[in-house]
Amino acid sequence: MIKKFRSVFVPALFILLLNSGIAHSVTRYEFLSNLLTARGLDWSDSEEAQYNDGAGFILKSGYVTDDVERLNGNVTRREVLRWCIQSLGLTFEAELLSDYPLPFEDAKKLTEFERGCLVVASNMNPPIFTYDEKFRGNDQLTQNEAREIYNRIRSASMNLTFDMVRNPVKGLRVFIHREGVPTGYPSWRVLVTGLPSKANAEETKRILKTQGYDVNVTSSGGSYGFRTQKIDDYNQVRRMLGYAKLRKLSAKVWPSMTNTNMRIVPRFWIMLVIDPSYWKIQPIASYLGPNDLAPLSRINSENEAGASINAGFFATQKGGRGYPIGALKISGRMISEAYENRGYLGWNNEDDEAVFAVASEEANSWVNMSNIIQAGPLLIENGNPSMHDENFNNTFTTARHPRSAVGLTNEGKWVFLAVDGRNGMHSSGATISELTDIMRAKNIIYALNLDGGGSTEIIINGKIYNMPSDGHERNISYALGAISR
Numbered sequence: 001m002i003k004k005f006r007s008v009f010v011p012a013l014f015i016l017l018l019n020s021g022i023a024h025s026v027t028r029y030e031f032l033s034n035l036l037t038a039r040g041l042d043w044s045d046s047e048e049a050q051y052n053d054g055a056g057f058i059l060k061s062g063y064v065t066d067d068v069e070r071l072n073g074n075v076t077r078r079e080v081l082r083w084c085i086q087s088l089g090l091t092f093e094a095e096l097l098s099d100y101p102l103p104f105e106d107a108k109k110l111t112e113f114e115r116g117c118l119v120v121a122s123n124m125n126p127p128i129f130t131y132d133e134k135f136r137g138n139d140q141l142t143q144n145e146a147r148e149i150y151n152r153i154r155s156a157s158m159n160l161t162f163d164m165v166r167n168p169v170k171g172l173r174v175f176i177h178r179e180g181v182p183t184g185y186p187s188w189r190v191l192v193t194g195l196p197s198k199a200n201a202e203e204t205k206r207i208l209k210t211q212g213y214d215v216n217v218t219s220s221g222g223s224y225g226f227r228t229q230k231i232d233d234y235n236q237v238r239r240m241l242g243y244a245k246l247r248k249l250s251a252k253v254w255p256s257m258t259n260t261n262m263r264i265v266p267r268f269w270i271m272l273v274i275d276p277s278y279w280k281i282q283p284i285a286s287y288l289g290p291n292d293l294a295p296l297s298r299i300n301s302e303n304e305a306g307a308s309i310n311a312g313f314f315a316t317q318k319g320g321r322g323y324p325i326g327a328l329k330i331s332g333r334m335i336s337e338a339y340e341n342r343g344y345l346g347w348n349n350e351d352d353e354a355v356f357a358v359a360s361e362e363a364n365s366w367v368n369m370s371n372i373i374q375a376g377p378l379l380i381e382n383g384n385p386s387m388h389d390e391n392f393n394n395t396f397t398t399a400r401h402p403r404s405a406v407g408l409t410n411e412g413k414w415v416f417l418a419v420d421g422r423n424g425m426h427s428s429g430a431t432i433s434e435l436t437d438i439m440r441a442k443n444i445i446y447a448l449n450l451d452g453g454g455s456t457e458i459i460i461n462g463k464i465y466n467m468p469s470d471g472h473e474r475n476i477s478y479a480l481g482a483i484s485r
Contacts, residue, residue, distance in 0.1 A: 025140040029055045029071040031080060032064065034146070038153040039063070039087055041183075061185050062234030062255070063087045078114055078137035080149065084128050085117040088156055089182040089266055089425040092467050093120050096176070097164070104135040124162040124178075126155045157181050158264070168461040169306055171278030172482065175442075176465075180266040182425045186255035187232050190240045191218070191471055193225035194249040201226055213240065220472075225249070230256055254471040255425040265400075267419065268427035269438060270458050270465045272307055274414040274482050279306060280349040281414050283330045283373055284481040290314070290335060293322045293475035296457045297464065305481035307460045309416040310404050312375040313451045314477035324477045326374030327359065334372075342390050343378035345406060345448050347371050354408060356381065356446040358388045373480065379405060379436045379447040392432075400429035402456035402469045406480055407439050407447035415444055416480065418458035422469040451476070 033054035036043065041063070043049055048057035055071060058064050064083045085094050098116035107115055118135060121128040128149060129135070141149075162178040195201045201217045201224040208215050208226070213236070215226040231237055237253060244251035274281070284303040286294040293316065300308040313325040327338035329346075338344065338359040346369030347354035355369065358378055377397070378386040402421035409415060417439060421429020430438065432449060439447045454470040468474060 024143050025074040026143060026146045027072055028068055028075045028079070031075045031141065031146060032058050032068070032071070032083065034150055035083060035087055035153065036063070038150040038157070039181075040154065040157050041185075058087070060233055060235055062188055062237065063182075065091070065234065065237075065253075067238050074140045076137065077135065077139050077141055077145075078110060080141050080146075081114060081117050081121060081129065081137070084149065084153060085120055087153070088160060090117075090120050090124070090162070090178065092268070092426050093162065093176070093178055096465065100164075100166075103131055104133070106134045106137065110135070110137055119164075120162060123164060124156065124160060126152050128152050128156070171275035172307055172460060173273045173275075174460055174465065175271040175273070177271070178266070178268045178427075180264050180428075182266055183264050184424055186425055187230035188228075188234060188237050188253055188255055189230060189471065190228045190237055190244075191225065191252045191254075192227075192240070192244045192249050193218070193220070193223055193251075195224040195226075198224050200224065208243075212236075252471055254467075255423060265428045266424065266426060267430065268466070269417060269419040269430075270460075271438075271442060272309075272416040272458065272460055272465075272482075273409070274307065274416070276352060276412060276414060278485060279414075279482040280485055281347065281371075282349070282481050282483045283311060283328060283371055283478055284308065284483075285330075285478040290324050290328060290478040291321055293320050293477060295473035295475055296459055296479055297473060299476070299479050300459045300462070300481065303481050303483065305459075305483055307416065307458070308479045308481040309406070309418060309450070309458045310455045310476050311406075311450055311478050311480045312373050320475065322475075322477050326376075327372045328374070328478065329369070329372035332370045338372075339374055341388075342374055343376035343386070343388070343448050344372060344374040352412065354446070356408070356448055358390065373406075373448075373450075373478075375448060375450045377432060377449055379432070379449055380407065380439060380444060381446060383410075383440070383445040385433075385436050385440070397432040400431055400434075401452050402427075402454070403430050403432075403435045403452040404450040404456045404458070405435060405439060405447050406450060407444040409443055410445050414482070415439070415442070415447075416458055416482075417447075418456050418466045420456070420467050420469070421452075423467065426467055450480075 036054040036058045043057045064086050094116035097119045098112045100119045160181050164176045166174040214229040218225050218227050286292045287302050314322050316322040324336045328336040344359050348370050377390040403419040405417045407415040419430045420427035454474045455476050457468050458465050
């Protein structure tokens with residue numbers, strides 16, 4: 001009787017477990033292949049398509065940047081977490097939010113990056129993972145869990161949004177927004193720094209050339225390094241990162257790509273709302289003045305600003321020098337004269353007065369203001385899009401670029417806005433019209449466009465909150481800072 005019972009019961013139990021998705025876990029190869037399909041990416045023209053190797057393609061493309069080993073092994077939930085976030089182009093958001101608190105009991109067992117991934121995956125719309133008591137990061141993924149994740153990735157690939165609000169310091173409120181996903185295939189650049197001399201960098205360049213890498217020597221602040229040309233195969237990027245790690249060098253990777261589906265455009269922006277009861281707004285520059293071009297992080301630190309954003313246009317000269325273009329007045333001292341028919345902002349911190357307008361001989365209300373910056377175009381006047389013709393060329397206004405802007409709400413609060421761009425994996429930028437729409441949707445009634453492109457950068461409580469399009473900070477002439485009252 002016992003033997004007969006066991007012979008019937010064991011297969012029945014096995015079938016029950018198999019159907020429930022518990023017994024049959026998912027391999028890394030299986031998950032990566034299905035992740036590529038769920039993302040809706042066309043890889044039919046690739047070499048991997050001949051062998052039906054979707055896993056190989058998604059790793060080669062860089063949509064998943066992990067160095068994955070043992071593809072035939074079972075995938076864990078923490079691996080799935082990382083790969084989903086990477087494939088949706090949300091790596092920067094995960095890095096930015098790695099210190100955000102999580103309700104999962106076992107969140108401390110995850111790496112810092114994985115915690116950031118879990119913050120994004122749990123708060124995006126649609127979410128990949130929902131809140132539970134435990135995340136169970138080391139558990140193997142079941143078939144049922146995998147099917148649900150594939151469905152959510154498909155949905156996110158069509159209509160992803162992510163919004164979060166942070167209050168890092170009293171009187172500073174940060175809005176983080178991301179929409180859309182990457183739809184093309186990226187090339188990659190790697191910047192490696194930390195070499196002691198130019199001769200060392202040149203020798204490294206020679207060695208790398210024999211290994212098939214085309215690099216240019218770089219220098220910054222007495223340190224040398226190199227920057228690769230565009231790399232199409234992310235496996236080469238992984239090898240370059242391994243080279244840098246072995247030699248204890250710093251390395252940074254950023255993508256270059258154009259989205260093939262312009263209906264779905266990734267866009268990321270940071271909006272900082274500043275309460276004037278706690279903070280005053282001030283033009284700030286390096287301690288040597290606005291003719292000494294410096295990164296925003298240094299300008300921010302030297303002025304002890306609670307937050308800062310790059311400000312007006314500027315010209316560059318040799319030797320790290322330059323000068324502001326357009327009006328610049330700091331605490332009553334006029335540094336640079338106005339540029340005719342371009343937008344400006346003038347304000348007094350003493351009586352909380354501000355004026356957004358276009359400079360002209362007839363309209364010179366900025367003259368008596370203690371602080372003035374000029375850039376343009378003017379975006380919003382009294383809640384409506386500005387109708388001034390400031391003679392900017394069509395490429396500047398209608399193409400998508402990284403953008404920076406400053407504005408005022410109806411309640412009299414200052415607003416700094418940074419929109420990332422020129423990065424098809426992360427954010428494609430905004431036109432002037434789209435920039436205006438973003439600010440009007442947040443009830444901003446006056447706004448001025450600032451210098452953008454590689455200069456676009458915002459720092460809050462000492463932390464860079466966006467991804468500069470050059471892959472590193474650009475030296476600028478001056479900025480707008482929030483200074484404690």
